[in-house]
Amino acid sequence: MTIDGSWYLALAAVLFTIGAVGVLVRRNVLVMFMCIELMLNAANLTFVTFSRELNDIGGQVAVFFVLVVAAAEVVVGLGIIVAIYRHRVGATADDPHELRG
C-alpha cells in the first residue's frame, strides 16, 4: 500500500512555509524568485496528492497549467530583473524602491 496522502500534504506545507519565509527573509531578488518557485512546487504537490486522494484527473491538469504559467512567469520576471539591474550594482530588493519611469 502506498503512503497516506496526508504525509504528502504535510510535506507540501513544510515546503510552502520554507518558500514563504525565504521570500520574506532574503533580499536577493533572484533568490526571492527561487523561493516563489518553491511555493509553486508545494502547491503542485498538493494538487497531485488531492488528485490521487479524490481519484480525479483534474488536479493533474491543474498542475499542468501551473507549470505553463510558471514558465511564462519566470521568463517575464527574469526579463524585468535583467532590465532593472543592467545598469545597477547589486541585486538587493530594496534598492529600486523609487519606481519612477
Added chain:
Amino acid sequence: MGGLVATVSLPDLATFLVAAVILVGGALGVVLGRNPVHAALSLVATLLAVAVLFVEENAQFLAAVQIIVYTGAIVVLFLFVIMLLGIDRRERALVDQFRGQRFVALGLGALVLAEVLLLGTGHWTTGAHATTGALNRPLSNVAQLGRAIFTTYLLPFEITSALLVVAVVAAVVLARRFDAPHDDERTLEGDPAGDAGDESEVAGR
C-alpha cells in the same frame, strides 16, 4: 495523520523518506545559501525530489514535465541570469527595510507551519470524488491527462497558448536596450582604449 509505518510497503516508505529529506534539505539550501548559484543548485535538488514524489503518486507525465521544464529550462534560465548579470555578489543581508523583519517572518512561518500541522490531525481530504474524470487503471496516465486537457479543459489550454505568446512578446520588449546607439558608441570607444592600455602596460614591462 495515520500510522506511517504500519500499512506501507518498505520501498514506498524508503522512496518517500529519501525524497522528503532531499526536498526539505534543498529548500533550506535555497533559503540559507549565501551564493545564488548554490541556491539554484539546491533548487534543482528540490525539484527533482518533487518529481520523484510525482512518480510515487502515479503522475508519470507530470514528473517528466517537471524535470524537463523546471530543471531543464527554468533553473538554466536562472543560472543564465545569475552569470550574465554577475549578480553573485553578496547581498546587503544585514540591512532590513523594516526593523525586525526577519523575526516577524520566522514567527509567521512557524505560525503557518503549526496551523497546517494542527489541521493534519483531522481529515485532510474532503469533497466529491472523480467529478471530472476518474483515475481508472486501464488508461495510461498520459492518455488520461491528454483526454482531459483536450476535452474538458480545451478552452484553458487554448488560453495558455495566448499566455505563452504574450510572455514571449513581453520578454523581447523587456530585454531590448532602449538606449542602444548610445551604448554601442560607448563600448566601441571603450574597448580599443582598454586594449591599448593593456598593450602599453605590457610594452612598459
